[in-house]
Amino acid sequence: MKYTQPDLPYDINALEPTISERTVDFHYGKHEKAYIDNLNKLIKGTEYEDMELEEIIEQAPEGALLNNASQAWNHIFYFFTLSPDGGGKPTGRLAQAIDRDFGSFDEFKKAFVDAGIGLFGSGWVWLASDSNGKLFIIQGLNAQNPLRDGLQPLLTFDVWEHAYYLDYQNRRADALNKLWDIVDWSIIESRY
Ligand code: MN
Numbered sequence: 001m002k003y004t005q006p007d008l009p010y011d012i013n014a015l016e017p018t019i020s021e022r023t024v025d026f027h028y029g030k031h032e033k034a035y036i037d038n039l040n041k042l043i044k045g046t047e048y049e050d051m052e053l054e055e056i057i058e059q060a061p062e063g064a065l066l067n068n069a070s071q072a073w074n075h076i077f078y079f080f081t082l083s084p085d086g087g088g089k090p091t092g093r094l095a096q097a098i099d100r101d102f103g104s105f106d107e108f109k110k111a112f113v114d115a116g117i118g119l120f121g122s123g124w125v126w127l128a129s130d131s132n133g134k135l136f137i138i139q140g141l142n143a144q145n146p147l148r149d150g151l152q153p154l155l156t157f158d159v160w161e162h163a164y165y166l167d168y169q170n171r172r173a174d175a176l177n178k179l180w181d182i183v184d185w186s187i188i189e190s191r192y
Helices: 021-043 053-059 066-079 091-100 107-118 172-182 185-191
Strands: 123-129 135-141 151-157
Touching: 021 066, 021 151, 053 066, 066 151, 066 185, 091 107, 091 123, 091 135, 091 185, 107 123, 107 135, 151 185
Parallel strands: none
Antiparallel strands: 123 135, 123 151
């Protein structure tokens, strides 16, 4: 299978002012594209050629193929979690589970951003659930993905510097806190 990069579900400048057009242009147009291009080169002629991306992430050994598969998946997931119509808060079962597992929505947001700030180097901060619906905040180094550990990813913030440096420079905390304005909770609820 040759993986194709999905179009963004919004205009390239639609996430402004939280994320600039320039950042989306580089992050989606160059970084995400490069991971997908690399993945297509690396799977050619291997047992992974006809697998779903999720199967590669679950099965491939540590190395370049796994890293590029994960980074392709993570970026697609990230951009599809964001929306110019996002913000607000979750409702229903997910809102109840957040209150149960983190105390309140505000406490969850603080713990999530703190996990992103505390991640040393590059990576992703994740909200994921287990098969019982219990929620976890996970610090994923580099290309790490909760699918690898049998968990269901619900939300991720990219904490690689390329995700925020053009807009926020070294202010990772500001970049992460602003993302709540464009998180689409209806999509996250549909994943739970
Ligand atoms: Mn990225």
